[in-house]
Amino acid sequence: MQVKIKPNLAEDRVWPKEGWTRVPYWVYTDPDLYQRELETFFYGPSWNYVALECEIPETGSYKRSWIGERQVVVVRGKNDEVFVWENRCAHRGARVCWKNKGKEESFTCPYHQWNFALDGELQGVPLKRGVLRKGGMPSDFDNSKHGLKRLNVHIEGGSIWASFHETPPSFNDYCGPQVLANLNRQFPGKKLRLLGYNRQRIPSNWKLYFENLKDPYHATLLHSFLITFGLWRADTQSESIPVNSGHSLMISRNVGKKKTEATSEIMRFKEGLVLNDLDSVTPKSEFEDGKVVAITHFPSVVIHQQANTFGMRHVIPKGPGEFELAWTFFGYADDDDEMTRLRVRHANLYGPAGFVAMEDGEVLSESQLGTHHYSQHAAVIEMGGRDVEPQDHMVTEVLIRAFYKHYRELMGV
Ligand SMILES: [Fe+2]
Structure with missing residues (x-):
């Protein structure tokens, strides 16, 4: 792969000897590294x-x-x-x-x-x-x-992708078969219907957003709404699949509200809490496989399907310490009125003030604050082991480790 500009990095930018189980904090703050990321990923041979x-x-x-x-x-x-x-x-x-x-x-x-x-x-x-x-x-x-x-x-099935590179790899090769299969599942070539937008600025490094989605188990701890009302739990049958080019797949199922061993450690699970309006968390069955899928398509977008809401979460970096997140909610043109209503209803989980996503914006800005002035410290990424292989559960940070393996290869750090 060709990288046109490679700004030199300060001499102390050395990756910790533990390798991909550590992420040095300078990857979130260094302006020269940030320039190199723009050239390597966004303006390089990517889609x-x-x-x-x-x-x-x-x-x-x-x-x-x-x-x-x-x-x-x-x-x-x-x-x-x-x-x-x-x-x-x-x-x-x-x-x-x-x-x-x-x-x-x-x-x-x-x-x-x-x-x-x-x-x-x-x-x-x-x-x-x-x-x-x-x-x-x-x-x-x-x-x-x-x-x-x-x-x-x-x-691809109504989604538009672009590349600055004169001779980029084919879109299929860039995605790899697993990401492509899941894209085709949600974008089967049916006409799409635009449902609405949200837009927010998050004061954190843009990579932390991808890491947030590559860390499924935080959702069982941080997001009270998901846990308490049954859309996500640590014992949910799930798969964490790292894929080439920095992408990953998180595949899961809706579970329903239940107190189990997996919820007993979770402070935010409140058995006594009830929703008067269950409509906002109750999906209508849609995909035959019964799955809920989040695709992190590096470096530009996270694509979600949760309950009946579909969204493109476009990641737009604005310097090393800030990014814009542009949400586009959509459905299929042939959805009936009830399905369209549910897609919009369940979209309340997401966006800047979403019942769930609101907390991500807040904790990412907290993580970013913790990295400033501590460039010689590093994040510890050992949940679920120290390897980079696919895992059949969500209590893992394997997707983050696999991502930094790919990142280091391309960035030469
Ligand atoms: Fe989250």
């Missing part, structure tokens, strides 16, 4: 989630999105083709698209009004021939060489 097809339904519909810290625009062009280009005028670098969503026939940079077609081609330069035979562009100026920077695009 990044940018939008859902249902967000850009017609010719000219567009959505502004992000890959790492770079802004891109996802546009439906002529003949239904989807284009993703960098939101940076080929002339002086100004952003040509200033709105999050909309519909346009073409895009005009506000600065000197260079005009670009939906596919990013430059189609007009004001004063190109000058005024009164004076000025203007050189006669050999070729519009076709000054379009917007276009990215490689892949569409």
